[in-house]
Amino acid sequence: MKLLVIEDEQDLRNTILHFFQQEKYLVEVARDYEEALEKLYLYAYDCIILDINLPGGSGLDLLTKMQASQVAYNVIITSARNSLDDKIVGLDLGADDYLTKPFHLAELNARVKAILRRKQLSGSQLLQLNNLRVDFESREAFVEGTNLTLNRKEFDVLSFFLLNQNKLIHKTALAEHVWGDHTDTADSFDFIYSQIKNLRKKFKDSQAQLEIQAVYGIGYKLIVH
Known part of the structure; x- marks a missing residue:
């Protein structure tokens, strides 16, 4: 946050x-x-x-x-x-x-x-989205009860997507939200691509019922299956 x-x-x-x-x-x-x-x-x-x-x-x-x-x-x-x-x-x-x-x-x-x-x-620190359950207080995510091991930045990225479900998220907005003013000195968005890649792999490996879709040239959208 x-x-x-x-x-x-x-x-x-x-x-x-x-x-x-x-x-x-x-x-x-x-x-x-x-x-x-x-x-x-x-x-x-x-x-x-x-x-x-x-x-x-x-x-x-x-x-x-x-x-x-x-x-x-x-x-x-x-x-x-x-x-x-x-x-x-x-x-x-x-x-x-x-x-x-x-x-x-x-x-x-x-x-x-x-x-x-x-x-x-809406007053809760827990979010259930299909088979994904997120505890924002403890900063943990679970798929079918199994811990989805995330580093701090991966959790921040996931949180931003979850709080903007089905919305198109621009790369710059995501970068500014998670990395702040430090994005001004970045030469590229490779640091975002890396986090997104890691999240996608963890979703796939755990069979999470959601997907991060790329919108070419603009950003990403979280899709719930």
């Missing part, structure tokens, strides 16, 4: 970054309004942790732009302001939750997981 942390306080930003990296999230950061706006235009995120007070602008203004873009964003506001008005405005602008500073990282983590679970899995 990919998070964007928009926070101008360096110590807090780094603390949140390192915490969620240890939780196996892909995390990117923005330090001010302009950097946050640029990342929101360029990349897609599963959840955004948004500070209201930012150099160069307001987090509430960013929420307004997100709402106007008609793209679905999952947002948790963090702010030192313990203001009911700010909370109401933020939630009215489409934020999913509001957390007042200072807060415990465990609580922030729980709220992130709750949003992702509610938005993507």
Whole structure:
């Protein structure tokens, strides 16, 4: 899962970054309004942790732009302001939750997981798709009860496909979601091809009832048999 942390306080930003990296999230950061706006235009995120007070602008203004873009964003506001008005405005602008500073990282983590679970899995951490069963909490996948051994990137790729069933997924979107800004320095998409190849082989060997189909020149689509 990919998070964007928009926070101008360096110590807090780094603390949140390192915490969620240890939780196996892909995390990117923005330090001010302009950097946050640029990342929101360029990349897609599963959840955004948004500070209201930012150099160069307001987090509430960013929420307004997100709402106007008609793209679905999952947002948790963090702010030192313990203001009911700010909370109401933020939630009215489409934020999913509001957390007042200072807060415990465990609580922030729980709220992130709750949003992702509610938005993507209808409140469950388990997904059953024909003979494939995926536990997003333990990051394990099973076919007919047998563990489908996946490395971290393979699981991230599989998760992205499962949460976008029957949708055409562009190679760039997949790369940005799983590998983040590091894709900007890549000479090719060979790192994606390798993961897809490995997943296809594991699906075939385990007789999983799903398939990753290539759409020439564009990307991939997960097909359920």
